[in-house]
Amino acid sequence: MPLFGxxxxxxxxxxxxxxxxxxxxxxxxxxxxxxxxKHLADNLMVCPRCSYHFTLGASERxxxxxxxxxxxxxxxxxxxxxxxSFKGPKTYTEKIAEDRKITGLKEACVTGTGRMxxxxxxxxxxxxxxxxxxxxxxxxxxxxxxxEHAHEERLPVxxxxxxxxxxRMYESVLSLMQMAKTSTAIARYQKAGRPYISVLTNPTxxxxxxxxxxLGDLVIAEPKALLGFTGPRVIEQTIRQKLPPGFQRSxxxxxxxxxxxxxxxxxxxxxxxxxxxxLMNGQAPAKSPSATAGQARIAGSKGRA
Numbered sequence: 223m224p225l226f227g228x229x230x231x232x233x234x235x236x237x238x239x240x241x242x243x244x245x246x247x248x249x250x251x252x253x254x255x256x257x258x259x260k261h262l263a264d265n266l267m268v269c270p271r272c273s274y275h276f277t278l279g280a281s282e283r284x285x286x287x288x289x290x291x292x293x294x295x296x297x298x299x300x301x302x303x304x305x306x307s308f309k310g311p312k313t314y315t316e317k318i319a320e321d322r323k324i325t326g327l328k329e330a331c332v333t334g335t336g337r338m339x340x341x342x343x344x345x346x347x348x349x350x351x352x353x354x355x356x357x358x359x360x361x362x363x364x365x366x367x368x369x370e371h372a373h374e375e376r377l378p379v380x381x382x383x384x385x386x387x388x389x390r391m392y393e394s395v396l397s398l399m400q401m402a403k404t405s406t407a408i409a410r411y412q413k414a415g416r417p418y419i420s421v422l423t424n425p426t427x428x429x430x431x432x433x434x435x436x437l438g439d440l441v442i443a444e445p446k447a448l449l450g451f452t453g454p455r456v457i458e459q460t461i462r463q464k465l466p467p468g469f470q471r472s473x474x475x476x477x478x479x480x481x482x483x484x485x486x487x488x489x490x491x492x493x494x495x496x497x498x499x500x501l502m503n504g505q506a507p508a509k510s511p512s513a514t515a516g517q518a519r520i521a522g523s524k525g526r527a
Contacts, residue, residue, distance in 0.1 A: 250274050252446070266487045275424060275444045275487055279325065280332040280349040283382050287491050288345060293336035297367055300360045301328055306394060314392040321352045330385075331361040333368040335377065339495035341502070344372035347382040348430070350423075354387030357430050361390075362400025365434060369407040373414060378498050382421040383435040388428020388451075401433035408437050417501035419494055422472070422481065424448055440497060441481045443472035444490070449481070 247256045252274035262269070266286070267276040278286065284293050308314040322328060330352035336345050346368050348355040365381065372379045389397040412418060420438030422431075424447035432451050435441075443449060450470040452460075472484045485493045 248276075268487055273445055273486070275446065277350055277384070277424070279351060280327060280347045283347045284332070284336070284345070286487070287380070287382070287494070288336035288338055288343075289340070293334050293345070295332060295334040296371065297333060297364050298328070300364060302358050302360045302393070304392070305396070306392070308392045317353060317392070325349060325351050327352055329360045329364070330355050330358075331364045333364045335371075338380070338491065338498065341495065341498050342377055343498070344368050344375075344377045344379045345381075346379075348384050350384035350386055350425070353390060353392075355383075355385035355430070356387030356390035357385065357397060357400050357404075357433075358390035358393045359396045359400060362397075362403050365404050366400075366407045369404070369411050369418075373407075373411045373416065376416065378416065378502060379408075379411065379418040380421065380494060380498075381418070381434065381438075382423060383426045383430055384423040385430035385435075386425045386427055388430050388432070398429070401429050404434040405437060408434055412437075412439065417498065419497060421490070421494070422447055422449055427451065436480075439501065440483070442483045442485050442490070442493070443475070443481050444487055445472055445484055447472045449475055 246259055248259055248262055249256055250269040250272060253269060253272035255269065255271045257269060257271075262276070267278055267282075268274070269276070302314075302318055304314040304318075306314070312320070321330075327349060330350075331346060331348050333344075333346040335342060337343070338345075346365050348357075348361065368381075369379055371377075389401065391397065408418060417440075418438050420435055420441045422435060422441065422443040424444060426435050426443075426447065426449050428451055431449060448470055449472060472481065475481050476484050483493070
């Protein structure tokens with residue numbers, strides 16, 4: 223192999239090292255830089271070169287945003303039913319079983335209560351690794367029950383959304399119904415003057431974006447997240463026009479008024495905490511806590527493309 227323009231002497235080549243573990247590096251899908259996984263985890267799964275925000279699972283989101291040990295899950299045993307006996311390359315039952323094994327979750331949504339810098343919140347998060355974070359009947363039911371519980375207990379609501387699939391077509395009309403159900407629950411909750419903060423991550427699309435995810439009193443997005451109803455490629459093919467640069471990314475939608483803030487992951491907990499204090503008490507907390515504890519708790523995460 224040439225070295226600085228000169229052929230290498232084969233006698234000087236070193237034997238390849240053996241026994242180096244695989245999976246130590248992750249390639250950033252944005253800037254294509256190879257990142258050492260430990261450095262990526264220490265940086266909260268954000269590329270240190272281009273700030274691309276990698277996908278986080280539900281448990282990582284909980285550890286990042288909620289005070290350590292404060293989360294109490296609600297409705298942990300709700301499970302989807304294949305009432306259509308859906309058949310395709312994989313049946314719906316097979317797909318659920320596969321994603322449960324991959325993620326360790328029973329469904330794409332985890333809900334419960336916890337504390338965020340001392341403030342008790344009703345907290346929900348969708349995991350885009352589980353059938354693309356799509357909203358089936360169980361996801362819609364869990365989110366609706368969470369909002370209703372928050373209404374009864376007078377708690378603020380924080381929901382972190384990540385969905386590349388929107389409504390879950392394996393469940394047909396029952397999935398589409400969840401858009402109206404979650405939106406109605408949130409409307410009742412907001413009518414009582416309770417604060418709802420919606421956090422959008424990459425990607426948040428289709429039926430999820432067209433329902434509860436876009437209804438927050440404040441809508442926050444992580445940088446460069448893809449947000450919208452239909453993807454840009456489909457839109458370009460439909461209207462036969464070239465879309466503007468950055469179309470449907472967080473920064474573009476902030477500029478055009480669809481969302482309220484774009485917040486980097488390391489500042490997310492502090493920002494939401496301050497906003498909750500303003501919305502509930504009309505003032506900021508006495509001290510602005512840092513995300514250091516949350517950073518430490520996800521430091522063991524592996525890189526994801």
